[in-house]
Amino acid sequence: xxxxxxxxxxxxxxxxxxxxxxxxxxxxxxxxxxxxxxxxxxxxxxxxxxxxxxxxxxxxxxxxxxxxxxxxxxxxxxxxxxxxxxxxxxxxxxxxxxxxxxxxxxxxxxxxxxxxxxxxxxxxxxxxxxxxxxxxxxxxxxxxxxxxxxxxxxxxxxxxxxxxxxxxxxxxxxxxxxxxxxxxxxxxxxxxxxxxxxxxxxxxxxxxxxxxxxxxxxxxxxxxxxxxxxxxxxxxxxxxxxxxxxxxxxxxxxxxxxxxxxxxxxxxxxxxxxxxxxxxxxxxxxxxxxxxxxxxxxxxxxxxxxxxxxxxxxxxxxxxxxxxxxxxxxxxxxxxxxxxxxxxxxxxxxxxxxxxxxxxxxxxxxxxxxxxxxxxxxxxxxxxxxxxxxxx
Numbered sequence: 306x307x308x309x310x311x312x313x314x315x316x317x318x319x320x321x322x323x324x325x326x327x328x329x330x331x332x333x334x335x336x337x338x339x340x341x342x343x344x345x346x347x348x349x350x351x352x353x354x355x356x357x358x359x360x361x362x363x364x365x366x367x368x369x370x371x372x373x374x375x376x377x378x379x380x381x382x383x384x385x386x387x388x389x390x391x392x393x394x395x396x397x398x399x400x401x402x403x404x405x406x407x408x409x410x411x412x413x414x415x416x417x418x419x420x421x422x423x424x425x426x427x428x429x430x431x432x433x434x435x436x437x438x439x440x441x442x443x444x445x446x447x448x449x450x451x452x453x454x455x456x457x458x459x460x461x462x463x464x465x466x467x468x469x470x471x472x473x474x475x476x477x478x479x480x481x482x483x484x485x486x487x488x489x490x491x492x493x494x495x496x497x498x499x500x501x502x503x504x505x506x507x508x509x510x511x512x513x514x515x516x517x518x519x520x521x522x523x524x525x526x527x528x529x530x531x532x533x534x535x536x537x538x539x540x541x542x543x544x545x546x547x548x549x550x551x552x553x554x555x556x557x558x559x560x561x562x563x564x565x566x567x568x569x570x571x572x573x574x575x576x577x578x579x580x581x582x583x584x585x586x587x588x589x590x591x592x593x594x595x596x597x598x599x600x601x602x603x604x605x606x607x608x609x610x611x612x613x614x615x616x617x618x619x620x621x622x623x624x625x626x627x628x629x630x631x632x633x634x635x636x637x638x639x640x641x642x643x644x645x646x647x648x649x650x651x652x653x654x655x656x657x658x659x660x661x662x663x664x665x666x667x668x669x670x671x672x673x674x675x676x677x678x679x680x681x682x683x684x685x686x687x688x689x690x691x692x693x694x695x696x697x
């Protein structure tokens with residue numbers, strides 16, 4: 306029988322890898338950290354387009370092999386940060402950490418796309434989406450990942466990502482802080498025995514994490530993507546779990562999300578400690594997890610007047626774009642107008658009732674899509690989307 310998982314206690318006592326306290330992770334800083342602290346566990350797999358090294362970090366001595374990879378998309382760092390926190394947890398002298406080390410061999414590719422990671426972009430330096438390159442193999446990064454699977458038989462694969470702040474939980478007004486997916490293996494989305502295994506583990510994650518994060522976990526639509534890694538790994542017979550770190554209220558730097566993401570990783574490993582034949586036992590519960598919905602903007606100003614007739618008002622939605630500027634230690638947020646009109650069926654992470662205040666901008670008579678969100682609503686001055694406030 307595996308060690309009991311006490312998720313509430315674990316949440317209260319989980320430590321973070323404090324060397325990495327920003328959302329942005331510099332590739333050189335990460336590599337220096339890995340070489341300094343895990344040199345004996347590292348294998349050089351190859352190089353990115355810009356000749357940055359890509360390592361495999363192997364932890365554990367068990368017979369069950371699990372492959373984890375992070376930052377296939379360069380601007381999605383929560384998986385990397387959470388794996389670093391997982392590594393810190395595994396160094397602890399507790400029964401669960403010891404059992405994970407004894408039962409599993411974890412092969413971890415931290416930052417598969419270091420070129421994109423350095424400049425904070427989803428794609429690699431050749432503008433290829435590595436997660437849509439499984440068949441074409443135009444990027445060295447995807448060839449590195451596929452070679453790992455050719456060389457070893459894996460019992461599980463964890464595909465770690467971030468999702469945008471636009472996602473909510475079903476039809477509710479709750480943002481999706483975590484989302485999961487058991488990828489499809491065909492257009493008809495059949496539930497194979499392999500899918501049942503990954504679905505069952507996700508159902509176990511949901512059951513535990515909702516105890517500490519209620520109403521903030523969703524599942525992605527299982528539309529089949531024939532070019533994507535997760536779909537193809539699952540098609541090859543490797544139960545594959547897609548993890549997505551999303552938005553927690555007032556947590557744009559994703560420190561809260563990072564913690565829950567780490568707890569989800571630990572919970573997944575705890576669930577996988579059981580005999581492999583039992584992983585699929587509760588797979589039907591996966592189908593009860595609310596679906597991800599595109600239902601949020603970062604900010605919505607309600608009831609904005611665009612003319613002297615204040616009876617005719619609209620909603621203005623604002624979304625943040627993320628950038629890393631030279632010499633900055635963390636990302637910056639630039640607010641832009643995303644939508645204008647009737648947004649009564651959508652939500653804002655922040656909502657402000659303008660009460661008929663009239664829009665004014667020095668450069669535009671009316672708001673425009675993609676214009677930077679610096680304007681006035683009568684006496685209100687809006688700077689970078691906020692009424693003289695910061696998002697931090």
